[in-house]
Amino acid sequence: MNDRIFLSSPHMSDEGYEMEYVQEAFDTNWIAPLGENVNGFERELAAKIGSTAAAALSSGTAAIHLALKAAGVGEGDVVFCPTLTFSATANPIIYQNAIPVFIDSDYETWNMSPKALEEAFEKYPEVKAVIVVHLYGLSADMDKIMEICKKHNVAVIEDAAESLGTYYKGQHTGTFGDYGIFSFNGNKIITTSGGGMLVSDNEERIAKARFWATQSRDQARHYQHSELGFNYRMSNVVAGIGRGQLKVLDQRVAKKKYIFDFYKRELGELEGVQFMPVNDWDQPNFWLSSMTVIDKVKPVDIMDALERENIESRPIWKPMHMQPFFEKYDFIGTKISEKLFENGVCLPSDTKITDENLQRIVDIIKGLWR
Incomplete structure (x- = not known):
């Protein structure tokens, strides 16, 4: 393993x-x-x-x-x-x-x-x-x-x-x-x-x-x-x-951006994949590289495939208005958050990760589209 x-x-x-x-x-x-x-x-x-x-x-x-x-x-x-x-x-x-x-x-x-x-x-x-x-x-x-x-x-x-x-x-x-x-x-x-x-x-x-x-x-x-x-x-x-x-915050931000750019370059052209949005006015720290998938491949397929190789990933946060404790409170909107939850996945974004392991991850995910 x-x-x-x-x-x-x-x-x-x-x-x-x-x-x-x-x-x-x-x-x-x-x-x-x-x-x-x-x-x-x-x-x-x-x-x-x-x-x-x-x-x-x-x-x-x-x-x-x-x-x-x-x-x-x-x-x-x-x-x-x-x-x-x-x-x-x-x-x-x-x-x-x-x-x-x-x-x-x-x-x-x-x-x-x-x-x-x-x-x-x-x-x-x-x-x-x-x-x-x-x-x-x-x-x-x-x-x-x-x-x-x-x-x-x-x-x-x-x-x-x-x-x-x-x-x-x-x-x-x-x-x-x-x-x-x-x-x-x-x-x-x-x-x-x-x-x-x-x-x-x-x-x-x-x-x-x-x-x-x-x-x-x-x-x-x-x-x-x-x-x-x-x-x-x-x-x-x-x-x-x-x-x-x-003292090393700026280094960590730079590595997080490197990880995000790697995933987006390698996976961004896959059918149905969209990465989290980066706007002109936004300079993110890219804490977790996240994407949505709307295709025959589902987020759970990605997470299961990674877990089989001892690689951690997670769903997007489950909205609060869907949580058992909070569902009694009011919600305002058109349920975009629910769609992001249903279709989203957070990819490994550890700042100690190597290029070799990043390549392993994207190869596993690409394999699901083949």
């Missing part, structure tokens, strides 16, 4: 940047939450993407939760959320006892459809927040979406968990809305093993998020809590890994 080829696994730097920061944490005995690595990671990531302030947290999910709280979302409030995403985007809406309304995708971006968003505002004019996702590192059409949201004076939260290193018209995703969030889960373009970041140009709100994330402990000699708090802060060791990983 050949060695496993992963969809997207952790990739530590060849230079050992991560261990330098982790060793510093051990040498100074700052292994518990907070310390210079946490402060440094916040500063360095904010500077990298051009945001004013950042809070390092235990996960991207925690970052979305605190963004919703900072935006004033509470019980009974309506929050618009893309349906084509991972459940971590929608779950924090429920944490706040709010009501998700799921918005369809469009074929032009695979992300939130501005047309469906407009329709949602017509049906639900009293909306507290809109969460926008940049799926698989593809930017949503932020000009159109921000124009609609500003017209309705609603808070915008960008779920950029999959899009660190992606630009929309030369500006980093995650910096257009009131709040942006990033994930450093093990499969992301850079990882801290787990963790997330909340960013904003509103320094006061980020300071408040840090306060909530450290159990809302008041400034007092004794332990005093005037607000509900959460145990959401990133540890100093984990943050050290993140500081090292941030």
Whole structure:
């Protein structure tokens, strides 16, 4: 059996940047939450993407939760959320006892459809927040979406968990809305093993998020809590890994693009195959190379053929409005997201992958058309 080829696994730097920061944490005995690595990671990531302030947290999910709280979302409030995403985007809406309304995708971006968003505002004019996702590192059409949201004076939260290193018209995703969030889960373009970041140009709100994330402990000699708090802060060791990983982000983006270009060149002419859309204004990080197949060959045929050779691949996200837990909530759109789910497949996009293994993968897939 050949060695496993992963969809997207952790990739530590060849230079050992991560261990330098982790060793510093051990040498100074700052292994518990907070310390210079946490402060440094916040500063360095904010500077990298051009945001004013950042809070390092235990996960991207925690970052979305605190963004919703900072935006004033509470019980009974309506929050618009893309349906084509991972459940971590929608779950924090429920944490706040709010009501998700799921918005369809469009074929032009695979992300939130501005047309469906407009329709949602017509049906639900009293909306507290809109969460926008940049799926698989593809930017949503932020000009159109921000124009609609500003017209309705609603808070915008960008779920950029999959899009660190992606630009929309030369500006980093995650910096257009009131709040942006990033994930450093093990499969992301850079990882801290787990963790997330909340960013904003509103320094006061980020300071408040840090306060909530450290159990809302008041400034007092004794332990005093005037607000509900959460145990959401990133540890100093984990943050050290993140500081090292941030140094190789551009290398990782370049390799992800190389992988996408390889697949598109080798498979793009197959009957019924279309790759995820890249627009003129979009400079993706190509986190996962994904395509749709409308032919006698089905996505499941591709995934089964790869799995037989010990190669990992996955379907496109199953839309939230189709999930058993969320199906009771409203959905606005024409079910484009369902078509993408039914016809989509994510190909192995591990930044450690070799040309030899890329060729193996495309040969296996081409064989299904013969």
